[in-house]
Amino acid sequence: MQVRIACAGLAAGALLIAGTLVYSAQLPVFSGVGPDAQAYGAAEHFPLGPLATAFEKRYMVATFSHFDSLYPVHIVSPASHSWAFQRPAAVPELTYVHAGTHYSLKDYLAHMPVTGLLIAKDDQILFEGYQYARSDQDRFTSQSIAKTIVGMLVGVAASEHAITSTADPASKYVPELKDSAYGNATVLDLLHMSSGVTCPIEDQTSGTFSLQTLTHECKQAVPPGTRFRYSAADSQVLGLIVSRAVQMPLARYLQQKVWQNIGVESKATWTIDASGQELAFCCFNATLRDYGRFARLLAFDGAWNGKQLIPRQWLS
Numbered sequence: 001m002q003v004r005i006a007c008a009g010l011a012a013g014a015l016l017i018a019g020t021l022v023y024s025a026q027l028p029v030f031s032g033v034g035p036d037a038q039a040y041g042a043a044e045h046f047p048l049g050p051l052a053t054a055f056e057k058r059y060m061v062a063t064f065s066h067f068d069s070l071y072p073v074h075i076v077s078p079a080s081h082s083w084a085f086q087r088p089a090a091v092p093e094l095t096y097v098h099a100g101t102h103y104s105l106k107d108y109l110a111h112m113p114v115t116g117l118l119i120a121k122d123d124q125i126l127f128e129g130y131q132y133a134r135s136d137q138d139r140f141t142s143q144s145i146a147k148t149i150v151g152m153l154v155g156v157a158a159s160e161h162a163i164t165s166t167a168d169p170a171s172k173y174v175p176e177l178k179d180s181a182y183g184n185a186t187v188l189d190l191l192h193m194s195s196g197v198t199c200p201i202e203d204q205t206s207g208t209f210s211l212q213t214l215t216h217e218c219k220q221a222v223p224p225g226t227r228f229r230y231s232a233a234d235s236q237v238l239g240l241i242v243s244r245a246v247q248m249p250l251a252r253y254l255q256q257k258v259w260q261n262i263g264v265e266s267k268a269t270w271t272i273d274a275s276g277q278e279l280a281f282c283c284f285n286a287t288l289r290d291y292g293r294f295a296r297l298l299a300f301d302g303a304w305n306g307k308q309l310i311p312r313q314w315l316s
Helices: 057-063 105-111 145-159 187-191 211-216 232-246 250-262 288-299
Strands: 003-008 073-076 095-098 101-104 116-121 124-130 268-271 284-286
Touching: 073 250, 101 105, 116 288, 124 288, 145 187, 145 232, 145 250, 145 284, 187 232, 211 232, 232 250, 250 268, 250 288, 284 288
Parallel strands: none
Antiparallel strands: 003 116, 073 268, 095 101, 116 124, 268 284
């Protein structure tokens, strides 16, 4: 038994139609409202603001469901034939315990604001709902899910011998890093976020990691492989390694090796920087059902309907 949850947006929230919470297993539930909707811009139909104000509360709903309208992206095309989830005849009772108290899905949705929520078990969607006028056609922005995608692609590239060893230094694939703090960090160090490198930009609220930044502004704090430190920059270097090793953008490699093979139904996008490199640490954008397909792939150890897309040992 496998259970997967895809949750997009602000957090979670009641899905209301004419003031009544509606559950449907057969079709997604859509709502134009949500908790604190006025603060999120309901009166202006949840507007998409300019970049300078994109992360203000009144713009957040649109920002995180139309991120690829604000920033340049690479396209990840859908499959020619999509794989469909099944749906039960009725929504089962879904409950959970928090701080010693039992709650229902209705309780959860009533107290937590979210733009979209999808719950799947095995091959069935048990619940799918959208609010704040979002829909199943919107592409929701991931944050660190992108890091997981990059880690998966490292495994695929290794299985194809494009990356010959996780003991290889980053500079083997990205020669520009040779004399930098990242030059001697191995692929394994980067996967474990133990490069020992710190970058000033990681202390800021936003930004990207250009090669200029990675080579000149990031400094060695501790020896590689000795200490874990959650690092967006480590993931960005991994993304550079994969794209150089396979000689194509991350988005295209994902499309060819994984995304189309799991029968995704909608276009996805991946935000890129000024050089055209994907932001390997964030900002992959997809629909909820396609995130659900991705979750199903991980739940079954990288196998999709009998075909191993990501080496099982790599995921283990």
